[in-house]
Amino acid sequence: MYRILKKEVLVPSINLFEIEAPKVAGKAEPGQFVILRVQEKGERIPLTIADFDRARGTITCVFQEVGKTTMELGTLNEGDCIQDFVGPLGTPTKIEYFGRVVCIGGGVGVAPVHPIARAWKEAGNEVLGIIGARNKELLFWEDKLRAACSELRLTTDDGSYKRKGFVTDLLKEALQEKGKFDLCLAIGPLPMMRAVCELTREYGLKTIVSLNTLMVDGTGMCGCCRVTVGGETRFACVDGPEFDGHQVDFAEMSRRSVIYKPQELLAREQYLQNRANRCACKGGSCK
Amino acid sequence: MAEKKKAINQQKNHMPVQDPALRVKNFQEVALGYGESAVMAEAARCLQCKNSPCRQGCPVDIDIAAFIKLAGEGDFAGAARKIKEKNALPGVCGRVCPQESQCEKSCTLGKKFEPVAIGRIERFCADWEMARGIESQEAAPPTGKRVAVVGSGPAGLTCAADLAKLGHKVTIFEALHIPGGVLMYGIPEFRLPKAVVQAEIENLKKLGVEIQVNSVVGRFATIDELMQKEGFDAVFIGTGAGLPHFMRIPGENACGVYSANEFLTRTNLMKAYLFPHYDTPIRVGRKVAVLGGGNVAMDAARTALRLGAEESWIVYRRSKVEMPARQEEVGHAEEEGVRFKFLTSPTRILYNDDYWVTAMECLQYELGEPDDSGRRRPVPIKGSEFILDVDTVVVAIGQGPNPLVPRTTKGLECTKRGNIVAGAETGATSKPGVFAGGDVVTGAATVILAMGAGRTAANSIHNYLAGKQ
Numbered sequence: 001m002y003r004i005l006k007k008e009v010l011v012p013s014i015n016l017f018e019i020e021a022p023k024v025a026g027k028a029e030p031g032q033f034v035i036l037r038v039q040e041k042g043e044r045i046p047l048t049i050a051d052f053d054r055a056r057g058t059i060t061c062v063f064q065e066v067g068k069t070t071m072e073l074g075t076l077n078e079g080d081c082i083q084d085f086v087g088p089l090g091t092p093t094k095i096e097y098f099g100r101v102v103c104i105g106g107g108v109g110v111a112p113v114h115p116i117a118r119a120w121k122e123a124g125n126e127v128l129g130i131i132g133a134r135n136k137e138l139l140f141w142e143d144k145l146r147a148a149c150s151e152l153r154l155t156t157d158d159g160s161y162k163r164k165g166f167v168t169d170l171l172k173e174a175l176q177e178k179g180k181f182d183l184c185l186a187i188g189p190l191p192m193m194r195a196v197c198e199l200t201r202e203y204g205l206k207t208i209v210s211l212n213t214l215m216v217d218g219t220g221m222c223g224c225c226r227v228t229v230g231g232e233t234r235f236a237c238v239d240g241p242e243f244d245g246h247q248v249d250f251a252e253m254s255r256r257s258v259i260y261k262p263q264e265l266l267a268r269e270q271y272l273q274n275r276a277n278r279c280a281c282k283g284g285s286c287k
Numbered sequence: 288m289a290e291k292k293k294a295i296n297q298q299k300n301h302m303p304v305q306d307p308a309l310r311v312k313n314f315q316e317v318a319l320g321y322g323e324s325a326v327m328a329e330a331a332r333c334l335q336c337k338n339s340p341c342r343q344g345c346p347v348d349i350d351i352a353a354f355i356k357l358a359g360e361g362d363f364a365g366a367a368r369k370i371k372e373k374n375a376l377p378g379v380c381g382r383v384c385p386q387e388s389q390c391e392k393s394c395t396l397g398k399k400f401e402p403v404a405i406g407r408i409e410r411f412c413a414d415w416e417m418a419r420g421i422e423s424q425e426a427a428p429p430t431g432k433r434v435a436v437v438g439s440g441p442a443g444l445t446c447a448a449d450l451a452k453l454g455h456k457v458t459i460f461e462a463l464h465i466p467g468g469v470l471m472y473g474i475p476e477f478r479l480p481k482a483v484v485q486a487e488i489e490n491l492k493k494l495g496v497e498i499q500v501n502s503v504v505g506r507f508a509t510i511d512e513l514m515q516k517e518g519f520d521a522v523f524i525g526t527g528a529g530l531p532h533f534m535r536i537p538g539e540n541a542c543g544v545y546s547a548n549e550f551l552t553r554t555n556l557m558k559a560y561l562f563p564h565y566d567t568p569i570r571v572g573r574k575v576a577v578l579g580g581g582n583v584a585m586d587a588a589r590t591a592l593r594l595g596a597e598e599s600w601i602v603y604r605r606s607k608v609e610m611p612a613r614q615e616e617v618g619h620a621e622e623e624g625v626r627f628k629f630l631t632s633p634t635r636i637l638y639n640d641d642y643w644v645t646a647m648e649c650l651q652y653e654l655g656e657p658d659d660s661g662r663r664r665p666v667p668i669k670g671s672e673f674i675l676d677v678d679t680v681v682v683a684i685g686q687g688p689n690p691l692v693p694r695t696t697k698g699l700e701c702t703k704r705g706n707i708v709a710g711a712e713t714g715a716t717s718k719p720g721v722f723a724g725g726d727v728v729t730g731a732a733t734v735i736l737a738m739g740a741g742r743t744a745a746n747s748i749h750n751y752l753a754g755k756q
Contacts, residue, residue: 223533
């Protein structure tokens, strides 16, 4: 069992957990992920590592409550335990000096961008950070990203904070204003990563994306996470999760990501129903 | 009592099975096992040959005649003890060993009649003991040596059991959240109940074997780190054949195409057949095609029916006689309504606008000259393309070795296919103190061969550790 040492509700429906997992923390690197199972009947879900502390033996995960499993995870509190927690999985991000880099985080994807931006800056890169969210309420870690990057720019889709627009709008401006970048990293919702890649392709800017595919074992055993990259089938769990975004078949990936949509909706509905029946508020406002 | 010898029953005593029409709707075990009278009657068929040809056919060297004699006398506890001298997983082996090509193949009785049903007797003894609480086994005094076993499948479990009995302190590292490897994620509940596997693993723990789940060697620690930092004196690698092969045909990444590993792992390990009571989903359409002719293919095709598929097809490019699956499993699949398309191989998978499988284009084959494997080579018939109407495809054409450990271990010699090179007689690899066995060395084979390799390596590790003192 893996204990939650700290819980922080970053914004509504996005939580941060610091989890006691010394074996994982001992080897974790930016860009890697863990797989966890909330309880005995639970499914295995991958979460990208948002931070790690080798000395304390902890892993920080940031997750958004979207389906049954993440909602159930969100009900856990400090001191509670997670049934299974395994990692670090996947290939770490290449940390070296590239020159001028841009790190783009959208929504919950801001969290995994953080350790990578920090490591790249420490490696001597000039790091421009661009983060965005749907609205002001959903934007988090502005301070952490500001510290991790050389410069940080922010946007919200609805303009409720800073400027109105998408991260691609800010990226385009930066590309026009600053000229050449040596590398781009984009982590966030699929449409965002796809849009970033379409833009950077025009500028010939190599772009790394981190793919959060469906997974079961996370060790290359099942092939559930297969993606087409440069015409070849690759496994996101062991060959990735990071790939050259200009080579990724995003259309295929987005169709594969909704394979279990009907089942996910059913599980979510049943879970919410059960929770409402159990709770004194009978499905009211309490969480 | 007259001493007159009774005529030998020419056939094996019948073992009851679940009715095919019923079992295809549930995941409970198909074969129901002998009762006490049937097992004693079957044991009485054994001729107790002096040279024990059956024993030579057993990869783990069980004293078969001796345990059958005890079973025949009604001493089931004694029989179970006798089996466990050599086999840590009798309940597993009694169910999934291909006895027809091993012990029972060499049975003297089998020359004229049906051989003694050695597997069924083994299974009975294991189950009999399990129902009454498994007797702890004696371990030698502690040697102070520590061995890391990577992977808790049949090879790792056997190696761990043998080493623990010899007094070594063994820690097994398992990547998944439950130990057992392919016994848990691969072989279906209806062929090998997971409670049987876990009971036998509990027995290993009583021998002092420690099992750490959620531990991916190559990620949280490398083999070198286990030896240098964690202080293990030797390592056994039994990571199995965990890399699914695909056909490399167009459409293979469409929604509704599974590797057999994924299809079976979702169902067996994650219990997707109990969704939404369990959280892991699986989707099986109306018509399922399983590509391949091995035991894994049979498991997948039979699983598909239990998950509610209306039609389940085995699509195999050779003919029935070349199928590597066990006869018994093919028979069970046929009884349950699995259908077969022999001499057929897919050329592409067709899908709709939403990327879901709608059909599979296949090519008809005929048998030509024998190939390297000695089987007649399937040759495509030109222009014989036809469409098979399916909405789910399960690829069960084999697995390669999982590359995680080989990739992260310096100085470990591997073949071009990524299998670890290890001596057949010793299990020793190119790296001192590191041994390997099972599917990661041989390529996908059987549970019992992996167990045999685990046993071989355990002996070598024991000698190696003695030499280190």
